[in-house]
Amino acid sequence: MDRSVERGAIPDSTGPEPAGDSAEAGCAPATARHPAPVVTLLICTTCRAPGNAAPPDAERDGARLLASACATTVPEGVAVEGVACLANCKRALSAAMVRRDGWTYVFGDLAPDSAADLLTGAALLAGSEDGLMPWRGRPDVLKRGMVARIPPLSAKETR
């Protein structure tokens, strides 16, 4: 089987993930972005909301969520990017946040109108002193929708 075909399709919850062609548009031209964001918010643009029976080539709910985030004021230190697939299909809509030198978070069960909550969470993560997103003050959708968190690699591993 051709590898590009094997890995190129939009996955369901049991199939392979697509290839890693995650280069999608963010919120602003590269020249206008903060040169080194503290937190990068990655929104899955291939997610469909549960029960959405639109044809596969229709605009995805995840793409709409990205557009909604980009239409909102992005907090200082935060960059917003689209990614073709986070492979969190069982709990779509989905997004991840990567804190520089801190923790990475994955969220699911998001709604098409979750952009403001995502940006609130990203700002909390960007401003935290320990690289973790505080529980207190975190929007409820980012509590209920917690999927996983991944620690930064420790100094001993990255030396």
Added chain:
Amino acid sequence: MDRSVERGAIPDSTGPEPAGDSAEAGCAPATARHPAPVVTLLICTTCRAPGNAAPPDAERDGARLLASACATTVPEGVAVEGVACLANCKRALSAAMVRRDGWTYVFGDLAPDSAADLLTGAALLAGSEDGLMPWRGRPDVLKRGMVARIPPLSAKETR
């Protein structure tokens, strides 16, 4: 509420995550480790297998999974670390893999005997040319247990 209490408990699927004290033992003394592993396999040591009704202070199934991984031959370029909580409690047992300059993967629904499959997957990820874990050859438990993947930050973001 004291923040250390608010965030210090082992979470259930709705509660807060514990603080980020993820410094746990790996498989070997730091001096014996590969100086810069290509892939770091992070095994959640606080996970309990579904249905495990052992007291909270009993040894966790996740800790046993870590010990099992450490008792297996760790492939070249792979480091194994324990982490106090990946907050993927709904799909315990859980592990993550971080590929240097590549993708990060989260897996769930693992079994106490999944160590060999995790190391096989870590070796696949370490050897991949595009920073993604190949679907072909991936152990079934890492197909069924796919939770999410997160891309590396693009060059334009990390400049």
